[in-house]
Amino acid sequence: MIFPELGEYALILALCLSVLLTVVPMVGATRGNALWMGFARPLSKGMFLFTLFSFLCLGWAFLDNDFSVVYVANNSNTALPWYYRLSAVWGGHEGSLLLWALILSGWTVAVAIKSRDLPPDIIARVLAVMGLISVGFYLFILFTSSPFERYLPGFPQEGADLNPLLQDFGLIVHPPMLYMGYVGFAVSFAFAIAALLSGRLDAAWARWSRPWTSVAWAFLTLGIALGSWWAYYELGWGGWWFWDPVENASLMPWLVGTALMHSLAVTEKRGVFKSWTVLLAIFTFSLSLLGTFLVRSGVLTSVHAFASDPERGLFILIMLAIVIGGSLLLYALRAGQMKSESSFGLMSRESMLLVNNVLLVVVCAMVLLGTIYPLIVDALGLGKLSVGPPYFNALFNPLMAILMLAMGVGAVSRWKQTSLSMMVQQLWLPGVLALVLGAGSAWLYAGELKPWVVLGLVLSWWVMLAGLRDLYNRLRHRREKLKGLSKQTRSYYGMVLAHVGVAVTVVGVSLVSVYTEQRDLRMQPGDTLSFRDYTFVFEGSKHVEGPNFTSDQGQIRVLHKGEPYGFMKPEKRLYTARGNVMTEAAIDPGFTRDLYVALGEPLENGAWAVRMQYKPYVRWLWLGGLLMTAGGLLAASDPRYRKRLRPAAALADA
Structure with missing residues (x-):
């Protein structure tokens, strides 16, 4: 069979197209050459088609039990059911990287197709940045991690089989969803870099970036929820989160990506947080790459990690240094252009969202420190050190409690300035009801009041009741309440649904953590x-x-x-x-x-x-994740994002 060779050639052609995508449209945007900028879309489509063909060639090798391919022989077996042979395509290091490259090319072509209303120079720069990222991954695959390597001259007649841990439905759906989120943040990163290059750091670029960021965040949320569910029923321990380094690798971009979504909303609506939003876009994608390094470099041991060698880790480390170093250098050169277009007071929605962002970044920094500190200690020859749940729980739980408190306050606050008396008037009833309902539901469930359970339930009620108060405020001046409900935007309902998802997840965490028998x-x-x-x-x-x-x-x-x-x-x-x-x-x-x-x-x-x-x-953990996913997708589907926006335009309050 020549399909493995065809797959390798297709990857080489995809690499060539990605190099052209990086250079030609970027030069065209710099020189104002419309013809060169116009090459961005066909090059994106060609790159995707060749990557898809390469992926299909690898899939066929698995279905055909072609054990002359080293990767197939190491990850499949003739007795393996066909659906696990198909999911084994991304069950190891090389195939999962090819899946990553396919998803990246898919995001690239999606941006090319769905962004026809963007100015030609902006879309050319966005696609060129995504082409540059693709170049790095194609080089990584072709030079260190080719899934098409053959056994020559002989090959085994039977495969070694797929890792039994991965012979499960969870593997079929978890990695693709997780990668859709990881790679999707490359779009946010590309929009931020394109805005820096063009100097157009206005409401327009934030609006263009918002739906893509929401979709990426939704997929990453779903991927994390599926990973938790898989670990719960497959590993046999009965736990749903172990603060494993690889679990942390997916949680960190999710935390900063959540901050990015909120920051983009403020930049779009109020013209503030521009520099902060750009930094969050850079850090979110950088953390996605850091997760790739941790999983594939061999620096840690985990049931989720891919066995790999230091050469691969060094390649990813170089990529990480180029992405972070280059983007931060560009940010430093352009920082002087990023000025806020308006101001806001201490008691305002902008302030609450800033608190939200800072808390999420602090939580991420805490998780990052606990994840890499043992690696640094080991690298310096200072011995072996383990950072486990006691460290993470002691810091993560109080910070998330403060975050949920700020979520409730932010829901009823107004843009620019909110008086303290109005804030008290809006929140005293939700606050009292949250205390009563939280303590009451804890007592009804267990006949006792345990502090962490009561706190979790009170905060969950607080978030939901504050959201209801905000909805009431939006409808109270309308005579026809049902018509008022229909007037609210999809992005607003997506936000509400995601916040309810957070509350539902916290209920599940609070009860299962304390009352498991x-x-x-x-x-x-x-x-x-x-x-x-x-x-x-x-x-x-x-x-x-x-x-x-x-x-x-x-x-x-x-x-x-x-x-x-x-x-x-x-x-x-x-x-x-x-x-x-x-x-x-x-x-x-x-x-x-x-x-x-x-x-x-x-x-x-x-x-x-x-x-x-x-x-x-325990099911409420994943129910909350599904609600958050649905909220992110609903917000991204808002038809306002598909309308042309002039650079100085501002959206209506959502």
Whole structure:
């Protein structure tokens, strides 16, 4: 089969087109040459088509079990189901990089197609910057990480199989969604650099950038939520966030990206925060690249990390230095042009959004320090150091509590200036109701008031009630309330939905962190365990044959308040190709609780070590993530962003 060679040639052609995309439109924009600027769109489309063809060639190699390709042989097996062979395309380092390049080229062509109303010089510069980023990744793939390398002259007749941890539906959807977010922030970065190069740091560039930033943020939110869900049910521990360095690598650009979304809104509507917004765009994409370095450089160990060598890490480190160093140098040269067009008072929506931004950046800095400090200590030969949940929780939780408090205040504040008396008038009722409802719901659930639970529930009610107060303010002067609801913009409803998502997630975090119940015990056939309203009867285990594994499957009968409820069947699997033993938990999901059962090690006389957990409101974590994702996509779909905007124009208040 010649498809691997065709895939390699297609990547080389994509590299050539990306070099042309970097140079020709940028020179055309500098010289005012309309013909050269016009090459930006066809070059973007060509780059995407060749990258897509290359990706399809790799996919075909997996589906065809072409073990003459080293990457296929290392990550697939003839016994692997076809859908896992397809997801194995991005199950390793080389293929996931090709997926990254495909998504980057996809974002590039999307900008080329959907930005026809932009001035030619702006779109030429934006696409040229994205072409430059693509050059770096194509070079990285072709020189250090080609997925098309062949075994010559001989090759294995059977593959080594995909990592059993990745043989799961979560792998099919989690990496593409996460990469869509990571790479999507390249668009925000490109718009910021194009604005610096052109000197057009006005409301227009912020408006052009907002929908792309919202979509990228929504995908990254969904990717993080899917990753948390995957870790929860696949790793067998029952946890949903472990402060793993690779988890932190996705959280950091999400935090700064959240700040960027809010800052863009202020820049667009009020003409302030220009320099701050540009910096946030630079830092958000830089943190995406930093996450790539951490995952692929070999400097850390994680169940999520890709095994790689120092050469690859050095390549990414050089890319990171060029991106950060070059963009910050350009920022320093252009900083004098970035002047605010208006002022604002201490008690204003601008001030609250600034507090929001600063808190998000501080939280990100805290996570970054905890993630890289052990690496720095190790590199300096000062020993091994581990930074775990106690550090992150001690700093993250109080800062996020302050952030949620500011979210409520910002919801009812006005642009430019809000009087203290008006603020008190607007917030006293939501504040009192939040205290009553938060403490009351905590007491109704557990019959006790634990400080962190009460705080989490109070803050969740606070965010939702303050949002309702803002909606009431928008409708109270309208005679027809339903018509008033229809007059609100999609971006406004997207913001409301995302804030509700934050509140729902905090409810889930508060309750599952404090009220999870766990039992670790030895069970042999006939043994029972009762806790909460459930009784678990262990009826032994049976042998099960899978397509590429064998399994010992536990048989656990469940009763609810003495009545038959159902069966739970946790597994301990042996994947035959690699000899890996994996735990497959049995989960009975519910809106207000999960029952979670995992098998440990087999013991004598048919007994097993068994872990059983009752996890209240754990689903609310991911429900909140879905609501935030929907909010981001809804905001990005606002038709106002598709209208032509003159440089000095300002949007109506949303």
